Amino acid sequence: MTLTVPETTSETTHLLDPRFHATGGPHDVWRWMRDHDPVHWHEPGQYPGFWSLTRYDDVxxxxxxxxxFSSARGILLRPVTHGxxxxxxxxxxxxxxxxxKALRSLVADWFTTRSVRALEGAMRETVRAVVARAVESGECDFVTDIAARLPLYVxxxxxxxxxxxxxLLFSLxxxxxxxxxxxxxxxxHQQIMQYFTDLMYRRMVExxxxxxxxxxxxxxxxELLSEEDVLLNCDNLLVGGTENVRLxxxxxxxxxxxxxxxxxRLRANRELLPSAVEEVLRWTSSATHVMRTVTEPVVLHGRQIHEGERVAVWLPSANRDERVFENPDRFDIARRPNRHLxxxxxxxxxxxGMLARTEMRVFFDELLDAVASVEQTGPAVPVESIVVSGLERLPVRLTAK
Structure with a gap:
């Protein structure tokens, strides 16, 4: 498939380079794509051929x-060699x-507003303990020592x-x-799967x-779910319930x-916590892309997309779309409306989603209560990935009030 596009679109190949994502470079490329090539075809190579969508409304x-746009054949770009x-x-x-819908209904009750509210007290206790330990240590890694613990424990x-x-699971x-x-x-990861295999058999008995x-x-x-279905969903819940909040x-x-x-500003006005959480979610957009497979021919912006072809939607790009967000490159904790994706x-x-928002609100609320300052003591190390966006390490020193 050959398309005539401006020469500058050659930079779109960098979107498949994890190191490029770690530099923050994709935002310039996405901005160009939103304006000039919102439905862009990537030729097959290390990854199968696919279409990139970068505008909010399309995503x-x-x-x-x-x-x-089906999820059943995978939701992430995978190298051809991975199958x-x-x-x-x-x-x-x-x-x-x-x-x-049937699978979702099996576990949905644990993520309702009522269920999440019942966990808030335990969340606050966890954050207080984690922050107290970080204060005592003097200097720590904010990512692993602080941010990762609350969502995993929950x-x-x-x-x-x-x-x-x-x-044990935290360490693994x-x-x-x-x-x-x-x-x-x-x-x-194999040890995590073995742990959940053992837990699955324990729960079958009791x-x-x-x-x-x-x-x-x-x-x-x-029919009962197969053991494979149970284990894969356990893995999915663990990753989904921890990784995005940590990032x-x-x-x-x-x-x-x-x-x-x-x-x-947030310290002075805690009523801004809900909107601050939404802005953090928009600003960070920790899930970088989601892939779908087209089940029938569709036309987007004049481009014919055929059945069986893959479409990748770039969430950070959608969340910085100038057509939807005023001053999208400004971090504004009072931003309204903020219908990010x-x-x-x-x-x-x-x-x-409700659980993640509550964890973040509780986390920042308790952190503001406990510390007088958070000082960065070294360079942040970004994750090198085309799948998620965030930090691998963030060295800090917390000073207690």
């Missing part, structure tokens, strides 16, 4: 149309209606992981999500009031460090 429309996503058709994220609690075993998750040796990450038990005992279309909170802290006036839209809107 939202694709996200809301699960019939034409198909093993979660396809099995997990919440990689299924289409009606199976997606999702472990929901999944029925005993408190005595949560630190830190290795599995970290940069560095691929073999170390792979080994840690069900409890938790997410793993819900997956083990529930039926879809009159958003740590990148949000970096944004506040870069904009100290916003931090002091950081948590998706449509059938696949983030199941844990």
């Amino acid at each position: 939202r429309a694709v996200s809301r149309d699960a019939r034409v 198909a996503d093993p979660g396809g058709g099995h997990t919440l994220a990689l299924t289409d209606p009606p199976r997606h 999702i472990c609690r929901l999944m029925g992981v005993p408190a005595s075993e949560q630190e 998750a830190s290795k599995a999500f970290a940069a560095g040796d691929p073999e170390t990450r792979r080994s840690a 069900p409890a009031d938790d997410l793993v038990s819900a997956l083990v005992t529930a039926e879809v279309d009159g 958003a909170v740590s990148s949000g802290m970096q944004a506040f460090l870069d904009h100290p006036d916003a931090w002091e 950081a948590l998706g839209a449509g059938e696949h809107f983030c199941l844990g």
